[in-house]
Amino acid sequence: MPERNIKTKIGLILMRFISKLSQKLKLGSGTVIGGKVLLLLSPNALNILTSRKDTVLVSGTNGKTTTSYFIAKILSGCGLEVASNSEGANMEAGLLTAVANNPDCKVCVFETDEHWLPEILKKTHPKVIVLLNLTRDQLDRTTEVRTIAQRWEKTFRGSMDITYVANCDDPLVAYSILNIKNVIWVSAGSNWTLDSNSCPLCGKVLEFSSDSNNLSYYKCTNCEFKKPNPDYVITSEKGEFTLSKVSNNTNNQIRYSTFLPGQFNGFNAGIAMVAANQLKCNFENSAVTVKNVTEVAGRYSIKYVKPLNLHVRLILAKNPAGWQEALNLIDPKSYVVIVAINAEIPDGKDPSWLFDVPFELIKSKFVIATGKRANDLAVRLSYADVNHQVIKDYPAIFNSTALKNIVQSFAERKESANKKESVESNISITDTPVKKDISSIDLIANYSAFQDFLKLEFT
Amino acid sequence: MDSTVSIVDVLPGLLGTYGDSGNALILCKRLELCGYKTELIKTNDPKKLPTTANLYVIGGGEDSPQTEAAEILRKSKALNLACNNGAVIFGVCAGYQILGSSFVEDEKMESGLELIDVYSTRGHTRSIGEVVVESEVFSKNYLLSGFENHGGVTVLGKGLKPLGKVLLGVGNGSESINLKKSVALQESLKKLKQVKRKFVNQFNLTGKFGGTLRKTQTIKDVVLKACGFKNSDFKNSDFGSGKLIFSDGVVAQKIVGTYMHGPVLARNYKLADFLLSMVVGCEINSPELDKLNTTSELLRLERLKWFV
Numbered sequence: 008m009p010e011r012n013i014k015t016k017i018g019l020i021l022m023r024f025i026s027k028l029s030q031k032l033k034l035g036s037g038t039v040i041g042g043k044v045l046l047l048l049s050p051n052a053l054n055i056l057t058s059r060k061d062t063v064l065v066s067g068t069n070g071k072t073t074t075s076y077f078i079a080k081i082l083s084g085c086g087l088e089v090a091s092n093s094e095g096a097n098m099e100a101g102l103l104t105a106v107a108n109n110p111d112c113k114v115c116v117f118e119t120d121e122h123w124l125p126e127i128l129k130k131t132h133p134k135v136i137v138l139l140n141l142t143r144d145q146l147d148r149t150t151e152v153r154t155i156a157q158r159w160e161k162t163f164r165g166s167m168d169i170t171y172v173a174n175c176d177d178p179l180v181a182y183s184i185l186n187i188k189n190v191i192w193v194s195a196g197s198n199w200t201l202d203s204n205s206c207p208l209c210g211k212v213l214e215f216s217s218d219s220n221n222l223s224y225y226k227c228t229n230c231e232f233k234k235p236n237p238d239y240v241i242t243s244e245k246g247e248f249t250l251s252k253v254s255n256n257t258n259n260q261i262r263y264s265t266f267l268p269g270q271f272n273g274f275n276a277g278i279a280m281v282a283a284n285q286l287k288c289n290f291e292n293s294a295v296t297v298k299n300v301t302e303v304a305g306r307y308s309i310k311y312v313k314p315l316n317l318h319v320r321l322i323l324a325k326n327p328a329g330w331q332e333a334l335n336l337i338d339p340k341s342y343v344v345i346v347a348i349n350a351e352i353p354d355g356k357d358p359s360w361l362f363d364v365p366f367e368l369i370k371s372k373f374v375i376a377t378g379k380r381a382n383d384l385a386v387r388l389s390y391a392d393v394n395h396q397v398i399k400d401y402p403a404i405f406n407s408t409a410l411k412n413i414v415q416s417f418a419e420r421k422e423s424a425n426k427k428e429s430v431e432s433n434i435s436i437t438d439t440p441v442k443k444d445i446s447s448i449d450l451i452a453n454y455s456a457f458q459d460f461l462k463l464e465f466t
Numbered sequence: 467m468d469s470t471v472s473i474v475d476v477l478p479g480l481l482g483t484y485g486d487s488g489n490a491l492i493l494c495k496r497l498e499l500c501g502y503k504t505e506l507i508k509t510n511d512p513k514k515l516p517t518t519a520n521l522y523v524i525g526g527g528e529d530s531p532q533t534e535a536a537e538i539l540r541k542s543k544a545l546n547l548a549c550n551n552g553a554v555i556f557g558v559c560a561g562y563q564i565l566g567s568s569f570v571e572d573e574k575m576e577s578g579l580e581l582i583d584v585y586s587t588r589g590h591t592r593s594i595g596e597v598v599v600e601s602e603v604f605s606k607n608y609l610l611s612g613f614e615n616h617g618g619v620t621v622l623g624k625g626l627k628p629l630g631k632v633l634l635g636v637g638n639g640s641e642s643i644n645l646k647k648s649v650a651l652q653e654s655l656k657k658l659k660q661v662k663r664k665f666v667n668q669f670n671l672t673g674k675f676g677g678t679l680r681k682t683q684t685i686k687d688v689v690l691k692a693c694g695f696k697n698s699d700f701k702n703s704d705f706g707s708g709k710l711i712f713s714d715g716v717v718a719q720k721i722v723g724t725y726m727h728g729p730v731l732a733r734n735y736k737l738a739d740f741l742l743s744m745v746v747g748c749e750i751n752s753p754e755l756d757k758l759n760t761t762s763e764l765l766r767l768e769r770l771k772w773f774v
Contacts, residue, residue, distance in 0.1 A: 143483060151483070151528045204479030204510060210530040212479075212510070212538075356595070357613040359727045362488025382765040386732045389761045390488070390495050 015055050018048035019107055026104065042100030045107060053099060053130045056106045060090075061286060062115040062131045066124045067139025067180070068152070069329045070275045071097065073267065074139060075118035076303045077279030077296075082114050084296040085288040091116040094304060098123050099130070114286065121155055125162035128169075136163075137172045137282045139195075139275070141179040142328040143360070152179065156207055159183035172282045175235045176223055182207035182232070193281050194222055194237035195274040208232040241277040248273040250280060250290070263294035266301045269336045276300075305457075309447075310465040312405050315414050318447040319345070319465065323457045325354075327363035333451045334368045343413060343448045344369060345404060347378040347456035354454050358383045366391040373413065375404055378456045401463055470503040471745060472519040476545070476561070479510035480535040484615065486525025486558045488729035492738055493521060499754040502746065515544035520745050521554045524561030526616070526727060529571045532560040536576055539564065549581050554720045554744045558730065559616050562715065562723030569618065582718045583623030592617045593636035597726050598770060599714045601630030604736055609633065611733045611769040612726025620725075622716055629715030629724050637714025637725050720744055733769060735762040 026041035045052050065075040072093075079091035090109035092101045097120045106115050119127045121141065128136070138159075141152050156179040163171070163184050171184050175192040184190050185208070206213045211229035218224040222240065226233035240251050251260035265276045280293040302308045310319045324333035337344055350358045358380050366388055374395040376384040381397045388395045398404050452460055475482075475490035487508070494506045509515060522545060527535060539545055545565075549555060555565065563569040566584035569576055578585075592615070599610040610630060619639030622628060628638060715724035722741060724730060731738040735758065739750040 153528050153530065205531045205534050210534045212534070357484075357615060357727065359485035359488070359613060359729055362485035362491070362729050362732065363482075382761075382768050383732075385761050386765050387488075389758050390492055390732070 012049070012055070015045075015049040015052050018045040018052060019110070021045070021048065022104065022107055026108075039096050039098075039100045039104070042096075042102070042104040042107070045103055046100060051130075053103050053106070053127075056103070056110060057115055057131045060106075060113060060115050061135075062117065062133040063135045063137065063282060063286070064117050064119045064124065064127060064131065064133045065137040065139070065282075066119045066121050067137075067174075067177075068121060068142045068326060069332075070139045070271060071118040073272060073303045073306070074137060074275040074279050074282075075116050077276050077300065078137070078282050079116040080300060081279060081283040081288050081293045081296045082116065082286060084292055085283070085286075087114050087286070088112040089114045089116055092118060099127065102127065102131070121159075125158055128162055128166060133169055135170050135172060135282055135285045137278060138180045138183065139174055139278065140177040140328070141183075143326060143363075153207065156180075156183050160185065163187055170285055172278060172285065174278065175237050178213060178225055178232075178234075179207055181235055185232075190235070191239070191281060191285075192235045192237045193278050194240045195278050196223070196241070196270070206230060206232050239277070239281050241274050243270050243273055246273075248277060250277045261290045261294055263297055265297045266299065267303070267307060269332055271332045305461045308461075310460075312465050315405060315410065316446060317405075317414070320447065320449050321457065321460055322449055322451045323454070324451050325454050327360050330364040330451070334365065337369060337372070337449045337451075338447065341448050342373055343375065343410065344372045345375045345377060345448065345450040346384060347401070347450065347452035347460065348376070348380045348384045349378045349453060349456040349459075350380045350383075351455040354456075361387040366393055369393055375407075375410065377401060377404060378452070401459060405465070470505050471497055471521070472505040472507060472516065473497075473521045473523065474516060474519045475506065475508040476515065476522055476524040477510055477512075477535050477538065478508055478525065480531040480538075481525045481527040481561050481564075483528055483531075484526040484559065484727045485729050486523070486561070486727060489525065489556065489558065489731045489738075490523040492729070492731045492735075493523065493742060496735070496738055496750065496755060496758070497742060497746075499758070500750055500752040512538045512542045512544070515539075515542055517544050517547035518551055519548060519553060521741065522548060522556070524555070524557040524564065526559030526561060528560075532564065532569070533571045533576050535560075536564045536569075536578060539579055540577060545579055546581065549721070552720065554741055555581065555722070556741055557721070557723045558727060559614075559618075559725055562725065563618055563620065565721060565723055566620065582716060582721050582723070583626055584620050584716055584723070586618045586620045588617055589619045589636075589639055593639075593725075595635055596769065597635030597637060597714065598633040599630040599635075599637065599724075599726070600633055602627070603629070603717065603740055608736060609770055610726065610730070610737060611766050612724070612728045612730045614725045615727060616725055618725075620716075620723075622713070627717050628713030629717055629722065630713065632712040632714050635712075635714075637712045639712060732762065733766050735759050 022041040022045040025044050063078055065071050065078065075091060076093055079089045079093065082089045088111060090106045090112040092105040097118045102117045141156055143152050160183045164186055167187065167189065169189065171187055171190045173180050173184055173190055173192060174195045175181050176194055176196050204213055205211065206227040206229065209227060209230040211227055213225055214228050215223065215225045224234050237253055240253060242249050247262060247264050249260055249262050263276065265273055276297040280290055280297065283293050284290060305321060306323050308321050310321065312319060322333050322336060324330040348358060350356050361383055370393055374388055374393055376388060376395050376397045377399060381399050385395060385397050396409050398407055404410060450460060473490055473494050475487050478487045490506060494504045497504045507516060507519065545555065557565045563586040564578050565581045566578045566586060567580045568578055569586040570588045594615045597612045597614045601610055614635050714726065715722065742750045
């Protein structure tokens with residue numbers, strides 16, 4: 008077992024100093040720079056610092072941050088000392104800082120960038136790996152998604168002593184652990200099949216259907232590749248979720264819910280509960296913990312814009328699969344939606360994917376298009392028949408006459424409608440936009456735009 | 467012609483990785499605004515691929531789905547039949563390669579549909595970035611803007627015309643450089659990229675770029691001038707065989723191919739109308755399109771701004 012050597016110790020001290028300095032100078036959170044310094048001094052630092060800990064790695068295209076946050080919360084709730092990169096710095100330096108800041112922890116929960124997973128696996132000898140999904144993401148700067156699945160498969164083949172908790176509804180995930188015995192399959196849903204229309208194994212057409220229990224099913228039209236049988240199934244009904252163990256004993260299920268919106272977040276919570284169970288946390292306690300989670304790293308946080316008496320909920324969506332989920336989250340009562348698109352390096356420089364996002368879903372809304380690539384968005388919205396206005400500069404949105412006018416006209420229409428309603432109370436006005444709300448709006452942003460809004464002072 | 471114009475989004479499940487399905491949507495919408503009845507057929511089922519539709523749109527895809535799609539289309543012959551029936555076909559990236567005689571996947575040569583006399587091989591590096599194309603199809607001031615992301619080099623048969631000349635980016639790769647000398651080409655590309663980076667940096671510093679592009683200028687001239695180099699600072703061999711002029715895509719009767727994503731028709735509505743005019747046999751024009759065109763032009767000009 009590697010011992011902590013002197014370089015690692017010096018590195019740790021230096022790292023803390025630099026992280027603090029970076030925070031003081033307001034350069035950033037200091038998570039990445041500190042870890043980088045430590046790595047420079049002691050390239051094996053991650054290996055050394057995690058050597059006596061139970062490590063859980065969480066990877067996939069979407070849901071990493073949320074799922075690892077759930078797992079860390081559940082484990083802390085079980086009385087374990089947990090180190091976690093909860094701010095979303097998910098490459099080596101970020102992981103290192105997390106554990107270095109909490110060197111006495113018993114458990115490490117790391118969300119891990121899907122490209123970095125093979126390397127991080129070697130350096131952290133994890134006990135559990137959670138695999139969520141693989142879909143298209145930042146195609147210009149990263150590899151095509153199938154290549155990642157192949158890389159995963161190659162790495163996992165040589166790592167048999169790990170327990171894998173994996174979403175069997177995602178064909179690329181299922182493919183990546185095809186040759187592993189120690190897998191707990193969770194049927195956690197996948198609404199995005201555009202990246203897996205051809206079999207990951209033989210390249211022929213993959214056929215999607217439903218099985219007898221109305222769960223999604225897929226199989227190859229040519230070879231033996233098919234959806235693995237789930238060990239756990241998550242189902243949802245009206246915001247309530249049920250996690251059932253697949254066995255003859257039908258009582259083996261637990262109901263849970265979470266304050267985080269959207270079906271996918273409930274599914275993430277369920278997978279987290281199964282993963283935490285591998286570290287001996289029971290499902291009843293887990294259910295209590297996930298229920299009380301309201302926001303994760305600023306996601307779903309609500310900002311208040313005082314002059315307009317406006318509540319703005321921040322939603323992050325990074326790729327077409329994430330956008331599809333995010334658009335479904337939009338409050339049906341709200342009329343205005345702010346959509347922010349950048350194409351910086353972490354977002355991918357090519358926003359062609361905007362045409363893979365079903366913006367037609369929000370035809371009934373008024374969209375304020377913002378971000379550096381607002382014009383790309385505007386073209387997409389135009390072809391989707393969505394009413395919109397481009398306001399590139401973020402703070403200008405909340406000072407804009409456009410938004411003020413909408414707020415004003417809504418207030419007036421609501422008033423007049425109220426008067427009318429009191430006279431002719433039997434007339435239904437449910438279909439008019441008057442019933443829609445303007446006091447709270449949703450803001451959906453891709454990665455770097457979301458970070459901008461987190462930093463923005465809403466006044 | 468039937469009164470309804472049918473547009474087919476060909477196998478979007480296999481060839482739809484880069485938002486290229488947007489092209490089919492755009493073509494459909496524009497026709498509708500001009501008062502045409504349209505039918506958009508989006509199918510992954512080879513049996514449901516029509517042979518008598520008016521316009522076929524094929525997008526980009528990853529390697530193994532591309533090979534699978536090519537096999538499906540070779541077997542079904544739907545596109546070959548449609549071509550004989552006079553359909554307009556628009557291929558992007560992998561979809562463009564498939565229309566030719568062959569392409570390369572995983573170091574194996576795969577057969578294409580042989581609808582156009584082009585073949586594709588693999589370049590040494592992936593070409594990723596903004597593309598600017600000057601096309602003879604349009605007036606000189608209308609430059610096409612797109613985003614390329616591919617590892618292919620496409621060689622056009624004798625007499626075939628490319629969609630246009632690449633002013634920024636790689637496109638088809640090179641038509642003047644022998645593929646056997648591809649190593650030399652890659653070297654020159656690397657050099658070009660370094661120079662281009664300086665060019666872009668300089669643009670960012672000064673905020674403007676003196677002079678507009680002339681047709682007789684090569685990328686080399688433009689880049690050198692922008693970076694403050696003299697022509698004699700570089701050997702001709704630095705740029706492959708002297709003049710480094712890449713082309714992008716192909717226009718062969720009713721078949722148009724390109725490496726540009728974006729989706730390319732979202733950024734360049736005139737290219738969409740060029741395709742549609744071949745379908746309906748007359749100019750595409752309607753005041754109903756004005757608003758869309760303005761929005762689209764804002765995007766195209768914004769993308770070109772940092773180039774010219």
